[in-house]
Amino acid sequence: MPLTGRVALITGASQGIGRACALRLAKEGAAIAAAARNQDKLDELVRTISAAGGEVAAFVMDVSDEEQIKSSCKAAISRFGKVDILVNNAGITRDQLVMRMKRADWDAVLNTNLTSAYLCVQQVISSMLKQRWGRILNITSVFGQMGQAGQANYASSKAGLIGLTMALAREFGSRNITCNAIAPGFIETAMTAGLGDDFKQNAVKMIPLGRVGTPEEVAGAAAFLASDDAAYITGHVLNVNGGMLMG
Numbered sequence: 001m002p003l004t005g006r007v008a009l010i011t012g013a014s015q016g017i018g019r020a021c022a023l024r025l026a027k028e029g030a031a032i033a034a035a036a037r038n039q040d041k042l043d044e045l046v047r048t049i050s051a052a053g054g055e056v057a058a059f060v061m062d063v064s065d066e067e068q069i070k071s072s073c074k075a076a077i078s079r080f081g082k083v084d085i086l087v088n089n090a091g092i093t094r095d096q097l098v099m100r101m102k103r104a105d106w107d108a109v110l111n112t113n114l115t116s117a118y119l120c121v122q123q124v125i126s127s128m129l130k131q132r133w134g135r136i137l138n139i140t141s142v143f144g145q146m147g148q149a150g151q152a153n154y155a156s157s158k159a160g161l162i163g164l165t166m167a168l169a170r171e172f173g174s175r176n177i178t179c180n181a182i183a184p185g186f187i188e189t190a191m192t193a194g195l196g197d198d199f200k201q202n203a204v205k206m207i208p209l210g211r212v213g214t215p216e217e218v219a220g221a222a223a224f225l226a227s228d229d230a231a232y233i234t235g236h237v238l239n240v241n242g243g244m245l246m247g
Helices: 016-027 039-051 066-080 103-131 152-175 197-205 215-226
Strands: 007-011 031-036 056-060 085-088 134-139 177-184 237-240
Touching (some): 007 016, 039 056, 056 066, 103 152
Parallel strands (some): 134 177
16 A cells, blocks of 8 residues: 555545545555544544544544644644645635625635645644655646636635645755645536536536546545655646546
8 A cells, every 4th residue: 555654634524525535545555634624524434444444533623714723733743643645625615706706705715725725734844844755735626727707716716726836846845745736627526516407517518528527536636646656746736627628
């Protein structure tokens, strides 16, 4: 198992892409620090990973709260002794046309999707620097690359994650710490489940592979970027979008 001996902290781990990443990285041998707001879903994830023989601990954390990020990251490092892999996955949407978008909805999305990633990096980077090994993975979105009407806040936050990824790659590359982004397209998750059928059908028409993706397919990309096979890849945005956006 290529990630044996590694510790992965994953935000938004209770469902969707975050849960799939936790399951896949655990399968690859990593110990999992699973962080999310929902205690019940975290408990279910812990039972699933533990039943498969994996090592896991849950940390209730709202990434929009800086103090919760600090305390949960500290608790994770205390529990496992280190963090080798950080998956910044937690995210929300508050969709609205920009002329009607409330400032509170702009701030909520930017704080949850972008600012939290910067704060999580600050909390775990010392552990990575100490051992001169680390993997930072930021889950962005195809809409951070191509935009989407009604999602000015979401697209801005996800585009910001791409910029953050490249800045961190340059800051920490000399210490053997890589930072990459994964840009999913349409993935079947709770976040996309609320979209209308017409919207989904039109979206599928834009995808050369002719289908939406699965959380497990995104998790496969995360497992690769977290492994030593990706040791010479940093500052990269890996598209997992079925060909929806190319180039």
